[in-house]
Amino acid sequence: MEDKCVPTRYEIAVKKIKEMILNGELKEGEKLPSEIEFSRTLGVSRATLREAFRILEDEGLIKRYHGVGTFVSKIPFIKSGMEELASITKLIERQGMKPGTTDVVIKKVRPSEKEAAMMGISQEEEIYRVERVRTADGVPVLFCIDRIPARFVKGEFKLEKESLFDYLQEDLGIYISYAVSDILPVEAKVAGVHKKLNMKSRSAVVLLLEQLHYDENDNPIFYSSNFFSPEKFRFYIVRRRK
Missing domain, CATH: 3.40.1410.10 (Chorismate lyase-like)
Structure with missing residues (x-):
């Protein structure tokens, strides 16, 4: 039986990226590395990274611009x-x-x-x-x-x-x-x-x-x-x- 309490790979990726933003490793307005580079850094596939990006964008933590890149949003804490x-x-x-x-x-x-x-x-x-x-x-x-x-x-x-x-x-x-x-x-x-x-x-x-x-x-x-x-x-x- 599947253990529903075990986080998925994209949930782990979301958590890691959030921690990088909150501890200042990734700063507001900063452009994120390319998908290839960032997925290697996080140890996940590009598909997993894209799903993590989708969630982070929904939550307002990042903003993706077609043909330009992905950026850390300004967050009003x-x-x-x-x-x-x-x-x-x-x-x-x-x-x-x-x-x-x-x-x-x-x-x-x-x-x-x-x-x-x-x-x-x-x-x-x-x-x-x-x-x-x-x-x-x-x-x-x-x-x-x-x-x-x-x-x-x-x-x-x-x-x-x-x-x-x-x-x-x-x-x-x-x-x-x-x-x-x-x-x-x-x-x-x-x-x-x-x-x-x-x-x-x-x-x-x-x-x-x-x-x-x-x-x-x-x-x-x-x-x-x-x-x-x-x-x-x-x-x-x-x-x-x-």
Whole structure:
């Protein structure tokens, strides 16, 4: 029986090329070696290298120009420490990029069983479910789904600010103090994320950050699912030895 956990040759090639880009061995804007030379360097066939190139181009890491060559793309990395809770708007601005929002969908609905359980509410209690695509300098970098109980909202829910944190604090008087988070890799086809982030490959992997946000009195306020493009966001954590 075939072991589906064993990576294929082109997946290994993709990983090697990504590492070369991320560690600076291959720099932004640099032209890659010829297929013959590069396939020898990686120890793979030209067919395998072409498949790796197709995936990397889908993910926006490289750009191929017919008759000219293949180049490393400029990648807008957005870095954040996992120990810090900051709005996506602030994270994007820190990198010197302009935050934006597209494809906003706001619905007043009854929560699913999972949503109700996460927020500790009844499935009979209405919530606002807010779906948005966040952009950095016009490039889609994140698809987010936020759920907030309707009882917290005064009147009609209107998200006219880029930051949900700012809206909660300035319009609703709710200050988000901390969040409990889980992060895991999922296929981009989940919730149609590959389309929302302009990813050509449905099988590409994105990072899902699920968070339950609390106010300063330890009350759960809203539950979010954030799907990050791994080529646009990089998370890190500082670990100290005791």
